[in-house]
Amino acid sequence: MAVYTAVDDEGLAAFLRDYDVGALLSAKGIAEGVENTNYLVRTEAGTYILTLYEQRVDPMDLPFFLGLMRHCADRGIAAPQPVARRDGTLLARLCGRNAALVTFLDGMATRRPRPAHCAALGRNLAAFHSATADYARRRPNALGLAAWGPLFEASRAHADGVVAGLTEVVDDELCVLARLWPTALPEGIIHADLFPDNVFFVGDRLSGLIDFYFACNDLLAYDLAICINAWCFEPDGSFNVTNARAMVRAYDAARPLDDDEREALPLLCRGAALRFCLTRLHDWLRVPAAALVTPKDPRPYYDRLRFHRTVDGPADYGL
Amino acid sequence: MAVYTAVDDEGLAAFLRDYDVGALLSAKGIAEGVENTNYLVRTEAGTYILTLYEQRVDPMDLPFFLGLMRHCADRGIAAPQPVARRDGTLLARLCGRNAALVTFLDGMATRRPRPAHCAALGRNLAAFHSATADYARRRPNALGLAAWGPLFEASRAHADGVVAGLTEVVDDELCVLARLWPTALPEGIIHADLFPDNVFFVGDRLSGLIDFYFACNDLLAYDLAICINAWCFEPDGSFNVTNARAMVRAYDAARPLDDDEREALPLLCRGAALRFCLTRLHDWLRVPAAALVTPKDPRPYYDRLRFHRTVDGPADYGL
Numbered sequence: 001m002a003v004y005t006a007v008d009d010e011g012l013a014a015f016l017r018d019y020d021v022g023a024l025l026s027a028k029g030i031a032e033g034v035e036n037t038n039y040l041v042r043t044e045a046g047t048y049i050l051t052l053y054e055q056r057v058d059p060m061d062l063p064f065f066l067g068l069m070r071h072c073a074d075r076g077i078a079a080p081q082p083v084a085r086r087d088g089t090l091l092a093r094l095c096g097r098n099a100a101l102v103t104f105l106d107g108m109a110t111r112r113p114r115p116a117h118c119a120a121l122g123r124n125l126a127a128f129h130s131a132t133a134d135y136a137r138r139r140p141n142a143l144g145l146a147a148w149g150p151l152f153e154a155s156r157a158h159a160d161g162v163v164a165g166l167t168e169v170v171d172d173e174l175c176v177l178a179r180l181w182p183t184a185l186p187e188g189i190i191h192a193d194l195f196p197d198n199v200f201f202v203g204d205r206l207s208g209l210i211d212f213y214f215a216c217n218d219l220l221a222y223d224l225a226i227c228i229n230a231w232c233f234e235p236d237g238s239f240n241v242t243n244a245r246a247m248v249r250a251y252d253a254a255r256p257l258d259d260d261e262r263e264a265l266p267l268l269c270r271g272a273a274l275r276f277c278l279t280r281l282h283d284w285l286r287v288p289a290a291a292l293v294t295p296k297d298p299r300p301y302y303d304r305l306r307f308h309r310t311v312d313g314p315a316d317y318g319l
Numbered sequence: 320m321a322v323y324t325a326v327d328d329e330g331l332a333a334f335l336r337d338y339d340v341g342a343l344l345s346a347k348g349i350a351e352g353v354e355n356t357n358y359l360v361r362t363e364a365g366t367y368i369l370t371l372y373e374q375r376v377d378p379m380d381l382p383f384f385l386g387l388m389r390h391c392a393d394r395g396i397a398a399p400q401p402v403a404r405r406d407g408t409l410l411a412r413l414c415g416r417n418a419a420l421v422t423f424l425d426g427m428a429t430r431r432p433r434p435a436h437c438a439a440l441g442r443n444l445a446a447f448h449s450a451t452a453d454y455a456r457r458r459p460n461a462l463g464l465a466a467w468g469p470l471f472e473a474s475r476a477h478a479d480g481v482v483a484g485l486t487e488v489v490d491d492e493l494c495v496l497a498r499l500w501p502t503a504l505p506e507g508i509i510h511a512d513l514f515p516d517n518v519f520f521v522g523d524r525l526s527g528l529i530d531f532y533f534a535c536n537d538l539l540a541y542d543l544a545i546c547i548n549a550w551c552f553e554p555d556g557s558f559n560v561t562n563a564r565a566m567v568r569a570y571d572a573a574r575p576l577d578d579d580e581r582e583a584l585p586l587l588c589r590g591a592a593l594r595f596c597l598t599r600l601h602d603w604l605r606v607p608a609a610a611l612v613t614p615k616d617p618r619p620y621y622d623r624l625r626f627h628r629t630v631d632g633p634a635d636y637g638l
Contacts, residue, residue: 003350008430009520025425025521028359029350031322040347040359042425106344106361111327201328202344 003029005037005052005095012041012050015094018085019101021045035213037097040104047104049080052097057213059098064139065212066090066100068132068189073103075131078124078208080105107200107207113231115246120206121199121227122250125191128209129220129255132189141192141216143275145181149174151278158285163302166281173274173305181271182219182264190223191215195230221261224251225268228317229276229304237303245318252319262314269317270308277301322348324356324371324414331360331369334413337404338420340364354532356416359423366423368399371416376532378417383458384531385409385419387451387508392422394450397443397527399424426519426526432550434565439525440518440546441569444510447528448539448574451508460511460535462594464500468493470597477604482621485600489593492624496590501538501583509542510534514549540580543570544587547636548595548623556622564637571638581633588636589627596620 006029013024022044030038030049037052053062066082070090073081080102082090092099110117143151152159152170159166191198193214200208224247232244248265251257257265280298287295311317325348332343341363349357349368356371372381385401389409392400399421401409411418429436462470471478471489478485510517512533519527543566551563567584570576576584599617606614630636 009427010429010431012427023522024427026427026519028347030359031348031350040349108328108331108343108345110329112329200345203342 003031003037003039004054005097007037007039007050007052007095011095012039015092015099016041016043016101018087018092019083020086021048021083021101041101048083048101049104050094050099050101052094052099054097057098061139061213062091062098062100064137065215067137068135068215069102069212071135072128072131072209072212077128077131078105078206079128079212080208080210105200105208105210107202109197109199110201111196113196113243114204115242116204117196117199117201117206118231118243118247119250120201120204121194121231122224122247122252123254124199124206124209125194125223125227126251126254128191129188129223135189139216141190141218143192143214143279144216144218145177145271148177148271148274148278151282155278155281155285159281162281162284163299166302169302169306170274170278173270173309177267177271177274180267182260182267185219185221185261185264186258187217188220189215190218190220190226192218192223192226194223194227219268220255221257221264222268222272224248224257225265225272226276228269229272229301233300233304233307237300237307239307241316241318248318257319262319265314265317265319266308266311269311270305273301273305273308277305322350322356322358323373324416326356326358326369326371326414330414331358334411334418335360335362335420337406337411338402339405340367340402340420360420367402367420368423369413369418369420371413371418373416376417380458380532381410381417381419383456384534386456387454387534388421388531390454391447391450391528391531396447396450397424397525398531399527399529424519424527424529426521428516428518429520430515432515432562433523434561435523436515436518436520436525437550437562437566438569439520439523440513440550441543441566441571442573443518443525443528444513444542444546445570445573447510448507448542454508458535460509460537462511462533462598463535463537464496464590467496467590467593467597470601474597474600474604478600481600481603482618485621488621488625489597492589492593492628496586496593499586500590501579501586504538504540504580504583505577506536507539508534509537509539509545511537511542511545513542513546538587539574540576540583541587541591543567543576544584544591545594547588548591548620552619552623552626556619556626558626560635560637567637576638581638584633584636584638585627585630588630589624592620592624592627596624 025042027039027041035056039050041048041050072079083101198211280296283295344361346358346360354375358369360367360369391398402420517530599615602614
């Protein structure tokens with residue numbers, strides 16, 4: 001949540017002359033996005049978000065991300081639309097960084113997801129999965145099943161200092177998931193990071209999905225499992241089955257889950273909880289002294305993991 | 320340049336129901352202003368800046384500041400206009416802080432002021448001084464002549480560690496200014512902080528003066544002296560007399576300076592340079608370890624002070 005790169009008026013005005021958006025009217029650095037610098041830019045033609053990609057985004061992935069946003073917007077998904085430059089390209093350079101201009105979406109993240117939000121998310125997630133079925137580019141999931149073991153090895157020595165007993169549970173979970181993780185479920189493009197921060201609403205209407213910078217190819221139902229983890233637990237850690245039921249049923253109504261996906265849902269939820277527990281643990285143990293960003297606590301995802309391990313079957317999620 | 324207070328969607332939507340601005344569409348925390356938290360807010364009725372006043376702003380001063388902005392906007396000064404709530408008041412509460420909603424102004428700060436910018440600033444500063452002549456509230460300048468001695472005492476012990484010889488020059492300057500500081504010049508409301516950060520342009524057109532939170536009653540020509548210091552020196556410290564001439568002449572054309580003001584200008588410029596040198600020195604020596612804001616270097620204002628001490632008369636500023 002920081003503006004890492006300062007853009008000046010003359011540099012930005014020159015940058016915008018490569019786009020057909022009229023003259024620059026204003027630009028405000030905004031506290032949005034953890035990895036990149038974002039400006040809210042107004043020009044004679046409208047309002048945009050300018051993103052400068054900082055070092056944590058691999059430049060090789062940018063065509064995948066920007067093409068995906070364009071693909072989604074072209075198919076009616078509520079997503080920011082990259083604005084093409086006069087030469088037709090989506091990617092540009094500014095202040096020594098890769099940069100892109102995308103359309104601005106109204107709406108705000110909700111801090112307290114209610115069933116109406118979750119139903120809207122389920123519907124829109126299914127529409128996203130359907131709309132991206134014919135997206136041509138591929139990107140493997142760098143934070144999928146195969147990454148979890150090595151990720152934990154990098155934190156193992158200090159893991160029990162964060163939560164007593166964590167090592168034993170994670171080791172057991174890694175074994176179970178390696179053995180049982182489904183391989184034959186429907187695959188496609190997943191968003192992979194649809195936390196409440198990345199979904200905008202105007203009232204109860206979902207107005208936008210943002211931040212496609214973890215999107216990749218993986219099991220579609222795993223994306224739903226990520227959302228169950230991110231949207232259906234209360235601050236005290238309790239599972240909100242009403243939210244889950246609203247989300248899963250709305251998803252299923254728009255893209256029916258097959259029998260294997262339904263059966264796998266508890267396991268996919270365990271995997272999703274483990275993934276966020278491990279990445280947060282990794283960052284938690286490596287906070288730079290002068291951090292601009294507060295790392296996220298891994299413990300709520302450890303608690304979710306333990307919840308999912310007690311689940312009997314898909315009915316527990318409202319299916 | 321930080322968002323100190325996080326505002327959530329439900330709290331903000333409820334807050335806005337006290338205003339006649341329609342429903343909330345979006346809100347982005349913006350990296351603008353050093354003292355307060357600012358959000359760029361879009362509603363059905365338009366675009367606004369929401370300011371949450373953090374601890375460095377005295378709540379007792381808020382009626383003065385908000386009334387001044389309202390007074391200016393009513394008289395055609397390009398300034399943010401506070402939006403009244405349904406009950407007619409300008410000040411509200413949000414997240415345990417005083418808060419106000421003001422209209423959004425297009426435009427961007429310029430990082431390289433050119434003569435056209437300086438002339439526009441001079442014209443608009445004179446218009447501001449004229450428009451506020453009938454503003455009813457008063458606020459003494461807490462950072463005026465009387466404050467400079469005590470301010471330096473608080474930094475004296477470490478001052479020469481920042482710039483060798485600073486103590487001797489400042490002590491001498493404090494004596495000279497105490498003896499010669501004019502008392503009979505035209506007084507009124509001064510902005511007192513019209514740095515390039517606080518002046519917006521669309522192209523060369525001045526579109527807004529912002530950040531009225533240092534405004535107070537003092538000598539009008541002292542405000543011009545602050546602007547000369549802030550706008551008419553190059554990054555290498557050299558004085559840009561073309562900028563100064565453009566600014567001072569444009570000001571003088573709109574609000575003619577009397578003979579005493581002209582004669583006093585070099586001394587007022589020395590005072591303005593000293594004021595910013597001392598406040599920056601004070602903050603420079605007291606950077607909190609976890610500072611969100613980088614303190615400003617006092618040395619460029621020490622260099623300006625030494626320049627103004629060599630000036631022969633108002634002709635050196637283009638008068």
